[in-house]
Amino acid sequence: MNNILDIKTPAQSEASAVKSDYGLDSHGLMNLRMAYWNLPTEALYEEISFRREARISHLGPIVVNTGKHTARSANDKFIVKEPTTENQIWWGQYNRPFSPDKFNDLYNRVQGFLQGKDVFVQDCYGGADPNYRMPIRIICEHAWHAMFARNMFILPQTNEEYRRHIPDFTVIAVPSFKGIPQIDATATNTFIALNFAQRLCIIGNTAYAGEIKKSIFTILNYLLPLQGVMAMHSSANIGKNGDAAVFFGLSGTGKTTLSADPKRSLIGDDEHGWSDEGVFNFEGGCYAKVIRLSPTAEPQIYATTKMFGTILENVVYDPVTRLIDLDDESITENTRASYPLDYISNAVPEKMGGHPKNIILLTCDASGVMPPIARLTPDQTMYQFISGYTSKIAGTEVGLGKEPEMTFSTCFGAPFMVHHPSFYADLLKRKILKHGAACWLVNTGWIGGPFGIGKRISIGHTRALLSAALSGELQKGKFVKDPVFGFEVPTACEGVPANVLDPSGSWPSKDNYMVKYKQLAARFIENFKKFEDGCPPEVIKAGPRI
Numbered sequence: 001m002n003n004i005l006d007i008k009t010p011a012q013s014e015a016s017a018v019k020s021d022y023g024l025d026s027h028g029l030m031n032l033r034m035a036y037w038n039l040p041t042e043a044l045y046e047e048i049s050f051r052r053e054a055r056i057s058h059l060g061p062i063v064v065n066t067g068k069h070t071a072r073s074a075n076d077k078f079i080v081k082e083p084t085t086e087n088q089i090w091w092g093q094y095n096r097p098f099s100p101d102k103f104n105d106l107y108n109r110v111q112g113f114l115q116g117k118d119v120f121v122q123d124c125y126g127g128a129d130p131n132y133r134m135p136i137r138i139i140c141e142h143a144w145h146a147m148f149a150r151n152m153f154i155l156p157q158t159n160e161e162y163r164r165h166i167p168d169f170t171v172i173a174v175p176s177f178k179g180i181p182q183i184d185a186t187a188t189n190t191f192i193a194l195n196f197a198q199r200l201c202i203i204g205n206t207a208y209a210g211e212i213k214k215s216i217f218t219i220l221n222y223l224l225p226l227q228g229v230m231a232m233h234s235s236a237n238i239g240k241n242g243d244a245a246v247f248f249g250l251s252g253t254g255k256t257t258l259s260a261d262p263k264r265s266l267i268g269d270d271e272h273g274w275s276d277e278g279v280f281n282f283e284g285g286c287y288a289k290v291i292r293l294s295p296t297a298e299p300q301i302y303a304t305t306k307m308f309g310t311i312l313e314n315v316v317y318d319p320v321t322r323l324i325d326l327d328d329e330s331i332t333e334n335t336r337a338s339y340p341l342d343y344i345s346n347a348v349p350e351k352m353g354g355h356p357k358n359i360i361l362l363t364c365d366a367s368g369v370m371p372p373i374a375r376l377t378p379d380q381t382m383y384q385f386i387s388g389y390t391s392k393i394a395g396t397e398v399g400l401g402k403e404p405e406m407t408f409s410t411c412f413g414a415p416f417m418v419h420h421p422s423f424y425a426d427l428l429k430r431k432i433l434k435h436g437a438a439c440w441l442v443n444t445g446w447i448g449g450p451f452g453i454g455k456r457i458s459i460g461h462t463r464a465l466l467s468a469a470l471s472g473e474l475q476k477g478k479f480v481k482d483p484v485f486g487f488e489v490p491t492a493c494e495g496v497p498a499n500v501l502d503p504s505g506s507w508p509s510k511d512n513y514m515v516k517y518k519q520l521a522a523r524f525i526e527n528f529k530k531f532e533d534g535c536p537p538e539v540i541k542a543g544p545r546i
Contacts, residue, residue: 002117003033009118010046011039020123020137020165027139027170027200028107031115036143038123038162041150041309047120047143054144058322060308061337063315064144067175069206070314070332072214073190074415076206080195089222090420102185103195109184110202113177120146123165124153126216128351129280132229132273136216137167141174148209148311151285151338153216154351169199169219175207194218209313209338213287214416217271220282222418230274230427233413235259236267236281236353244279244353245470246272248412249362250390251334254444256288257459258362258466260300266347274356274431281351284341290315291335293326297459300346304339311338355435358470361412365445366391366404368454368507369517372500373465374441374487375479378432379542381439382425386531386539387524388412391445404451408527422534440469441487447499448506450516457500464495484521485544518546 003009018038039047045062048054054064078098079089089095120140127133138149156162179186186193190205192215201215221231235247235255244267249255256269268281269288288301290312295302304310305324313336316328326335341347361384363370376384388411391404410421417424432439444462448454468474479488490501499505507513521544532540 006033009034010050011036011043014039014043018159018162021163022166024119024121024139027172028111029114029119029139030111032119033116034118036118036120036146038121039146041147044120044143044147044150048147051143053142055317055319056322057312057317057324059306061305061310061312061324062144062147063312063317063324065331066207066209066314069190069208071208071334072210072415073192073206073208076187076190077192077415078186078194079418080193080197082195082197085196085222089418094415095418098193099185100195100197103193106179106184106186106191106193107200107202110172110174110177110204113174117141122146122149122153123162123167124149124155124284126153126220126282127273127280128154128282128284129273129275129277131277132224132227132275132280134168134220134223135165137165137170138212139170139172140212141176142207144311145173145207145209145212148212148338151309151311151340152213152283152287154284167199169201169216171201171203171212171215173203173212175205177204179204196222209311210287210336213283217282218416218418220271220273221416224273225419225423225427228276228427230424230431232272232274233270233411233416234272235269236272236279236356237261237264238267238348238353239264239470242354243357243470244355245358245360246274246279246356247360247362248385250364250388250392250409250412251289252392253362253364253390254459254462255362256286256301257298258444258462260298260344261463262300262346263467264346264470266341266344267351267353268341278352278354279356280353281341284351286337286339286341286344288337288339289334290326290337291329291333300344301337304343305337307339307343309339310343312336313338355431356437359432359437359439360466360469361385361439361441363389363441363443363445364391364404365389365443365520366406366451367516367520368446368448368450369503369513369520370441370443370445371482371489371503372443372447372457372461372496373469373474374482374485374489376439376441376487377542378429378439379538380487381432382429382539383528383542384441385412385428386410386421386425386535387528388414389524404445406523410531420534421531425539438469438475442466447503449508454506461496461500465493468493484517484546486542521546
C-alpha cells in the first residue's frame with residue numbers, strides 16, 4: 001500500500017514489536033514507509049479491513065478476490081540459471097532458465113518500487129521436523145498475504161525466536177508490480193522468479209496466494225532431496241495404531257478431502273517430506289479447494305469456512321448478509337480456503353508421523369476406464385509415479401476450461417519438481433522397499449463413461465475402499481489381474497457395488513469400454529518414452545501392454 005497521506009494505521013504502533021534483528025536492509029529494501037513485523041492474525045484483520053483488501057464474512061472468515069489471477073501462472077515461473085545449481089535442475093517446461101543479470105535488474109526495479117510503501121513481514125519455517133526445518137521470510141505488499149503466510153507455514157513460538165530469526169530463503173510478493181517483457185525478459189507482466197544462489201524468490205503481478213505457498217514447496221523440493229529426504233506433493237494421515245499413509249496427487253484429485261478422515265489423525269493436506277525418521281509436514285496449515293464443498297461428505301473442511309482466521313479466496317458472498325455461496329463458480333472453479341491445521345479437530349499437533357505403511361497414488365481419470373482402486377508392485381508404483389496420470393480440474397491453472405484436461409504430471413506434481421523425475425523416483429522406491437509400504441492406485445474420477453456421460457465416483461465409495469486398504473482388510477480378499485495395466489484389482493469390498501469395482505460393468509458396452517481403455521494405455525506408453533533413457537528396464541516393463 002502507498003500511504004501517501006501518512007495516515008496512522010491500526011497496527012502501526014505495534015509494527016516493530018516482534019521484529020527480527022536481521023532487518024529488511026539485509027534484503028536491500030530501503031526507504032520504506034513502514035514495515036509491519038510478524039503481526040498476529042487479529043492485528044492483520046484490522047489492517048486488512050483498514051486497507052479494504054478484503055471483507056469479513058459470516059462468523060469471521062475474510063473473503064478476498066485475487067483479481068485477474070485466480071490460479072497459478074505456471075508459464076510465468078522461472079529459475080535463475082547459475083553455476084551452483086544448473087547441472088542439477090531439470091530444465092524444461094516447468095523450470096525455465098532465467099538470466100542472473102536479468103534477475104538482478106528485475107529485483108532492483110522491485111526494490112525501487114517498494115520505496116515509500118508499506119510492507120508486511122512474516123518470519124516462519126518450512127518443515128515440521130526440527131532436523132530439516134528451513135527458516136523462511138515472506139515479505140508482502142498485502143496484509144492478507146501476511147495472514148496467509150501465518151496460516152500456511154510453521155511459526156516461531158517465542159519473541160526471542162522471532163528476534164533471532166535469519167531466513168534461509170525469502171519470498172517477496174508484490175502483486176501491484178508488473179514485469180515488462182521487453183525489459184525484464186519475462187513471458188508476460190507476471191513472474192515468479194527463483195534464485196537458489198541468492199536464496200530469493202520474487203513474485204509480481206499476481207495476488208493468487210498459491211504462488212507464495214508453491215514457491216516454498218518448489219524450494220524444499222530442490223533442497224531436501226539433496227539431504228536424502230523425499231519431497232512429496234501429498235497429504236498424509238495416521239491411524240490409531242500409528243500407521244501413517246501418504247496420498248500423492250494433483251489439485252482436485254482428493255488429497256485434502258480424503259486425508260481429512262474423522263477416523264484418522266491428519267498430519268497435513270498437501271506437502272510432506274519422508275526422512276529416515278518418518279513423514280513430516282512442510283506446512284502449518286491447509287489450502288483446500290472448496291467449490292461445492294459438502295457439509296456431509298467433508299464436514300471438517302466445511303466447518304473451517306465459518307471460522308475466524310480462515311481466508312476464503314475468490315468465494316462468492318452476499319455483501320448484505322455476509323453469507324458465502326460455495327456452489328457459485330462465477331469467479332472461478334478454483335475457490336480456496338486457507339486455515340491453520342489445528343482447525344481440523346483431529347490434526348496431529350507435531351505434524352509428524354512414522355514411516356508410511358501405505359502409499360496411495362491418486363488419479364482423476366476423466367475417461368472413465370480406470371478401476372477405483374488397484375494394488376501395485378513397487379515397479380508398477382514407480383511407473384505410475386513417473387507417469388503421474390490424472391486430469392487437471394478446472395481453475396487450478398490459468399487457461400484451463402470447465403472440462404477436465406487429461407495430463408501426465410510426473411511425480412504427481414511436475415510444476416514443483418526441480419530435479420529430474422528419476423531422481424525423485426529412485427529415492428521413493430528405496431524408501432518403499434526399505435520400509436515395506438503397500439502401494440495403491442486410487443481413481444477418484446469418472447465411471448460409466450467419460451466426463452459428460454458418466455458420473456464421478458462417490459466420495460463414500462472411495463472412502464470405503466481406502467478404509468479397507470488402510471486397515472489391511474482389502475489385502476485379505478481376492479484380486480484379479482487387470483488385462484491392460486497388469487495391476488491387481490479387488491473383486492469385492494463392503495459398501496462398494498461390483499460395477500464400481502469393475503468399471504467395465506458400468507459402461508453400456510464393454511467393447512466400447514475396452515477400446516477407450518486401450519486408447520488410454522497407448523497414451524501412457526507414448527508419454528513414458530521420454531523417461532525410458534533414465535529408467536531401469538523393470539520399471540519400463542511395469543507399464544501397460546496393448
